Amino acid sequence: MTLTPTLARWITLVEKYVFSLFFFLLAYKQLGALRASVALLGERRALPFGPSGVFAVPARDALIFAFELFVGLTLLFNRAPVRQPEKPPDVLVPLLGTFFIYAFAFAHLAPAPLRESLMPVALRDGAAVAALLVSVAGYAVAVWSVVCLGRSFALLVSVRTVVRRGPYRYVRHPMYLGYILLFAGILIGALSPIVILLTAVCISLTVWRARLEEDALTRHSGEYRDYAKRTGFLLPRRRAWRPLAEGR
Numbered sequence: 255m256t257l258t259p260t261l262a263r264w265i266t267l268v269e270k271y272v273f274s275l276f277f278f279l280l281a282y283k284q285l286g287a288l289r290a291s292v293a294l295l296g297e298r299r300a301l302p303f304g305p306s307g308v309f310a311v312p313a314r315d316a317l318i319f320a321f322e323l324f325v326g327l328t329l330l331f332n333r334a335p336v337r338q339p340e341k342p343p344d345v346l347v348p349l350l351g352t353f354f355i356y357a358f359a360f361a362h363l364a365p366a367p368l369r370e371s372l373m374p375v376a377l378r379d380g381a382a383v384a385a386l387l388v389s390v391a392g393y394a395v396a397v398w399s400v401v402c403l404g405r406s407f408a409l410l411v412s413v414r415t416v417v418r419r420g421p422y423r424y425v426r427h428p429m430y431l432g433y434i435l436l437f438a439g440i441l442i443g444a445l446s447p448i449v450i451l452l453t454a455v456c457i458s459l460t461v462w463r464a465r466l467e468e469d470a471l472t473r474h475s476g477e478y479r480d481y482a483k484r485t486g487f488l489l490p491r492r493r494a495w496r497p498l499a500e501g502r
Contacts, residue, residue, distance in 0.1 A: 255279065255341065255342060256340055256341055257338075257339055257340060257341065257342065257344075257345070258440060259338070262338035262339050262340070262375075264336065265338075265345055265410065266335065266338055266339070266410070266412070269329060269408065269410050270329055270330060270332065271330070272331035273329055273409055274325075274326045274327075274330040275326070276326075277322050277325045277326035277329065278322075278323070278326040280322040280326075281319055281322035281323040281326060284318050284319040284322055285319055287315050287318075287319075288312065288315040288316055288318075289317050289476060291311045291312040292312050292315075293317045294311075294312075308336050310383075310385060310386045310387060310390055310472050311386065313390050313484070314386065314389055314390045314393060317390060317393035317394055317396075317397055317399045318393055318463075320397050321393055321396055321397045321400065324400045324401060324471075325400060325407070328400060328403065328404060328405065328407035329407065329408070329409065331405060332405045332406065332407055332408055332414070333406065333414060333415070335408065335412035335413055336412075336413045336414060336474065336475075337412055337413035337470065337474050338412050339410045339412055340411075340470070341410055341475065343411075343438065343466060343471065344410060344411035344412070344466055345410050345411075347411075347459060347462050347463050347466055348409050348410050348411060348435045348463050348466075349409070349410075351456070351459035351460055351462070351463045352409055354452075354455060354456055354459060355433075355436075355437075355456055357452055358440060358449070358452055360467050361444070361446075361448045361449055361452060367447070368447045368448040368451075369446050369447075369448055370446055370449075371444070371445060371446050372445045372446060372447070373445040378428070381443060381445070382443055382444050384439075384442050385441075385442040385443025385444075386437045386439070386443070387439075387447060388435055388438055388439035388442060389435070389436050389439030389440070389443075390439075391432075391435050391439075392432045392433065392434070392435030392436030392437075392438070392439060393432065393436060394432070395421065395428055395429070395431055395432030395435060396429050396432030396433060396436070397432075398420055398428070398432075399420070399421055399422070399428045399429035399432060400420055400499040401420070402417060402419050402420030402421065402427060403417050403422075403429070404417070411463070411466045411467050411470050412470070413470055413471055413474045413475060416471070416475060416477045416478050416480060416481055422438065422485075423485070424485060424486065424490040424491075425486050425488060425490055426464075426481070426482060426485050426486065426487055427466070427467070427487060427488055428459075428489075430463070430464050430488060431459045431488050431489070433456075433460050434457055434488070436454075437453045437456050437457055437460075438453075440453065441453045461488075464487070464488070468482070468487075472478070
């Protein structure tokens with residue numbers, strides 16, 4: 255089953271105007287959390303994650319705000335795709351991958367046995383700090399990737415200009431690497447059966463989404479096929495570091 259050109263155009267318009275507004279609203283909401291964490295930092299009050307959280311919590315909140323703001327801006331001003339979404343999975347999988355993460359907010363509604371922490375008590379404080387730092391790293395990679403993509407950014411699977419700058423010099427999907435780091439942070443901080451299940455689903459959707467993008471770009475862009483030979487999927491290829499480093 256393929257999408258008709260008219261339906262694909264309408265879906266692209268919804269992505270551009272409706273989803274950009276959604277991310278602007280998320281950024282506005284996150285601004286309140288950022289202000290609260292900065293106020294706590296200014297008052298030098300203790301944050302939930304001990305000394306490491308004094309700076310990491312505001313940094314995380316700032317990165318979440320930046321990510322949501324840049325996603326909204328880039329969706330609103332992104333360039334028209336060379337190829338629009340062609341199949342239902344090109345629309346459904348990215349949307350599931352983007353919004354399924356909010357399922358973590360409902361993990362507390364799962365039956366008690368699924369919510370039981372599997373992390374040894376002695377390790378929980380350290381795990382909370384590690385989770386926060388890994389999440390900060392994930393958001394940092396995601397923000398860097400969105401900024402570098404600029405007007406080539408999109409939620410849905412479509413074909414636009416191939417970007418090679420920033421983390422894209424080494425990895426074809428650094429933003430999804432950032433997502434996976436974020437999921438890992440959530441898992442470390444709240445290790446339980448329900449969180450393991452949700453994390454597995456999120457990572458599966460993320461990899462599926464990346465594979466769909468690979469398929470579309472490989473079929474329609476010779477430039478991307480050449481680019482893919484020299485870069486890693488989610489992690490850098492070791493042999494690619496030397497020529498890329500020499501080309502700086």
